[in-house]
Amino acid sequence: MTGAFIRLFHREYSGLAGLVLAAAAVGVLFGAFYSPDIVAFFALSLAVIFGSTAGGFFRSSRRLEFLLTRNVTRRAFFLLRWVVGLVPVLIAALLASSCLVFPLSSDLWSFFVESGLTAATLSGPGGWGWLAFCVLSSGWAYTVTFVLVSRTRDESELFIALLLSVAVCASAPAAFWGLGALGVSGGLFPSDSLYSPSSTFWISYYIAAPLLAAVALTVGLRLFERTDV
Amino acid sequence: MAAKSAETFHLSKSFGSVFALRDLNLFVKQGEVLGLLGRNGAGKSVTLRILAGLAFQSGGEFALFGHTNPYADPAIRQRVAFLSQTLDFPPSMSASDVLSFNAAIYPLWDSQFAESLARRLEIPLDRHTPDLSLGMKLRLAIICAVSARAELILLDEPAGNLDPLARAEFLSILAEILDRDGPSVIFATHIVSDLERVADRTAFIADGSLLLDIRSEELGSRYRRVQVVFESVVPDSFSLSGAMTPTARGRVYECILPRYSAEAVSRECPGASVEAFPVSLEQVFVACAGQGGAR
Numbered sequence: 345m346t347g348a349f350i351r352l353f354h355r356e357y358s359g360l361a362g363l364v365l366a367a368a369a370v371g372v373l374f375g376a377f378y379s380p381d382i383v384a385f386f387a388l389s390l391a392v393i394f395g396s397t398a399g400g401f402f403r404s405s406r407r408l409e410f411l412l413t414r415n416v417t418r419r420a421f422f423l424l425r426w427v428v429g430l431v432p433v434l435i436a437a438l439l440a441s442s443c444l445v446f447p448l449s450s451d452l453w454s455f456f457v458e459s460g461l462t463a464a465t466l467s468g469p470g471g472w473g474w475l476a477f478c479v480l481s482s483g484w485a486y487t488v489t490f491v492l493v494s495r496t497r498d499e500s501e502l503f504i505a506l507l508l509s510v511a512v513c514a515s516a517p518a519a520f521w522g523l524g525a526l527g528v529s530g531g532l533f534p535s536d537s538l539y540s541p542s543s544t545f546w547i548s549y550y551i552a553a554p555l556l557a558a559v560a561l562t563v564g565l566r567l568f569e570r571t572d573v
Numbered sequence: 574m575a576a577k578s579a580e581t582f583h584l585s586k587s588f589g590s591v592f593a594l595r596d597l598n599l600f601v602k603q604g605e606v607l608g609l610l611g612r613n614g615a616g617k618s619v620t621l622r623i624l625a626g627l628a629f630q631s632g633g634e635f636a637l638f639g640h641t642n643p644y645a646d647p648a649i650r651q652r653v654a655f656l657s658q659t660l661d662f663p664p665s666m667s668a669s670d671v672l673s674f675n676a677a678i679y680p681l682w683d684s685q686f687a688e689s690l691a692r693r694l695e696i697p698l699d700r701h702t703p704d705l706s707l708g709m710k711l712r713l714a715i716i717c718a719v720s721a722r723a724e725l726i727l728l729d730e731p732a733g734n735l736d737p738l739a740r741a742e743f744l745s746i747l748a749e750i751l752d753r754d755g756p757s758v759i760f761a762t763h764i765v766s767d768l769e770r771v772a773d774r775t776a777f778i779a780d781g782s783l784l785l786d787i788r789s790e791e792l793g794s795r796y797r798r799v800q801v802v803f804e805s806v807v808p809d810s811f812s813l814s815g816a817m818t819p820t821a822r823g824r825v826y827e828c829i830l831p832r833y834s835a836e837a838v839s840r841e842c843p844g845a846s847v848e849a850f851p852v853s854l855e856q857v858f859v860a861c862a863g864q865g866g867a868r
Contacts, residue, residue, distance in 0.1 A: 348677035355665045406661035410714075413625050413655040415678045415721075417647050572628040 353428040361432035364390050368439040377443050380474040387437035387482035395489025398429035402494040408573045422568050437482040445471040473541030480553040485513035487557040491564030520549045575602040578725045578757035583633035593619045594781040601757045608772035609761035610858050616781035617761035621729045625655040654723035656731045662702035669698040679721040687720035719750045728760045765855040777861040784861050797833035797849040801826040801842050817860035829860040
C-alpha cells in the first residue's frame with residue numbers, strides 16, 4: 345500500500361525534483377553558491393516551492409476524494425506526502441550547502457584555468473554550521489509551507505498562505521536572533537556567539553528547528569484528520 | 574439475522590447554522606441494497622460522505638461492521654468502496670495506472686475482473702486520466718469501486734451523468750457484483766427506476782431527516798393510489814385522512830394513501846365509488862417529497 349502511494353507522489357514530484365537537483369549541481373560546479381546567504385536563500389526558496397507543490401495537491405478535493413477513499417488512512421496519506429516532498433528538498437539543500445564545506449568549484453576550475461575563484465572557503469566548523477543552518481531551515485520552511493498551503497481551497501487563499509509561510513519560515517531564525525541579541529545585551533552570551541554559526545547558541549537553533557517542524561506537522565496532521573473533503 | 578454493515582445513530586451534520594442532517598437513523602444489513610432517495614440538498618450525499626470518511630458528523634455517530642470509529646482501523650477501509658460522480662484521478666496517471674494502483678493497495682483486488690470490465694466498458698487504458706471524458710472517468714471509477722471486492726459499496730448518484738446505455742451497463746455490473754460477492758450497497762440516486770431494479774429497501778430523506786424506510790415488497794401492500802369518484806363535484810372540505818399529494822378535478826379526487834384500507838376509505842366517503850391502484854416507487858417518492866417539503 346505504502347509503496348503505491350510513494351510511487352504516485354514521487355511521479356508527481358520527479359520533474360520538479362530533477363530540475364532542482366540539476367540546478368543545485370550546476371550551481372555548485374559553477375561556483376554560484378559563493379556565500380552562505382545565497383545558499384540559505386536557495387534552500388529556503390526551494391523549500392517553499394516544494395512545500396506549496398506538495399500541499400497544493402490537497403486543494404483538489406475531487407482527487408482527494410479518490411485517494412482518501414482508497415485503502416489508506418488519512419494519517420499515512422498526509423505523512424507519506426510530506427516525506428516524499430521533503431527528500432528532494434533536503435538533498436538539494438545539502439548539495440548546495442556542501443560547497444560551504446568542500447570548495448568543489450574552485451578546485452574544479454583550477455584544473456582548467458588560473459581561477460581567482462575563492463568561493464566557499466569557510467573554516468571547517470563555520471562551514472558545517474552554515475550547512476546545518478541551511479538544511480534544517482529548509483526542512484522547517486518546507487513543513488510550514490506544506491501545512492499552510494494544505495489548508496487552502498482556492499488561488500487567493502494559496503497566495504496568502506504562501507506569503508504567510510515565508511513570514512513564518514523567517515520567524516524561527518529571526519526569533520532566535522532576537523533572543524540572542526537580548527541574551528548578549530543581558531550578558532548571557534558573548535556577542536561573537538551570535539555571529540558564529542557553530543556556536544552553542546546556534547546549535548540550539550539546529551535542535552529547535554526540527555522540533556518546531558514536528559510541532560507544525562503534528563498540528564497540520566490533526567487538522568487534516570478532521571477536515572471535510 | 575444478518576449483521577448490519579453500516580448503521581447511523583442520531584447522525585447530524587451542520588455547516589454553520591445550516592443543518593444538512595438531523596438525527597438520522599439508518600442501517601443496511603449484510604448483503605442488502607438500500608436505496609437513498611431525496612431531493613437535491615436532502616442530505617443523501619452528506620450521509621454517504623460521512624460513511625466514507627470524507628466528512629465528519631457534527632453529532633451522533635455511525636458504525637461500519639460494528640465499529641463506531643471505523644477509520645481508526647486501517648483494516649476497515651479496505652472493506653468499503655465509495656463512488657461518486659465528482660471524483661477525479663491524479664493527472665499523472667493513465668487509466669491503466671489507476672487499475673495498477675488499486676491492484677497494489679487492495680489485497681483482494683480482482684485484476685482479471687477489472688480488466689474484463691475495462692474491455693467491456695471500452696476504457697482506453699493507455700490514455701491519461703485528464704484526457705478521458707466525464708463518462709469514461711465515471712466508468713473507470715465504477716471499475717475501481719467494484720473490483721476491490723468490498724463488503725460495503727457506497728454509491729453517490731454514480732449514474733447521473735451516464736447515457737442510458739452506459740447506465741444500463743452499470744446496473745448490470747452492479748447486479749453481477751451483488752450475485753457474485755453479495756456486498757451491502759447504499760445507493761443514492763434521483764433515478765427512481767434504477768432503485769426499483771436493485772434496491773431491497775428504500776429510505777426517503779427530506780431536509781436531512783428520514784421520512785420513510787420501506788422494504789420494496791412492502792411498497793405494494795402499504796401504499797395505494799386511491800381514486801374517489803363523487804356523483805357531483807368533489808366537496809371543498811373533502812380530504813381522506815392520511816392522504817398524500819391529494820388532487821381534486823371535477824368529480825374525481827385522487828391521492829396516495831399509506832396503510833390503505835378499503836373499508837376505512839368507504840366510511841369516509843359514503844356514496845362515492847372508490848378504486849385503489851398499485852403505486853410505483855416514484856409515486857411514493859413524489860408523495861413523500863411533497864410531504865417533506867410541506868413540513
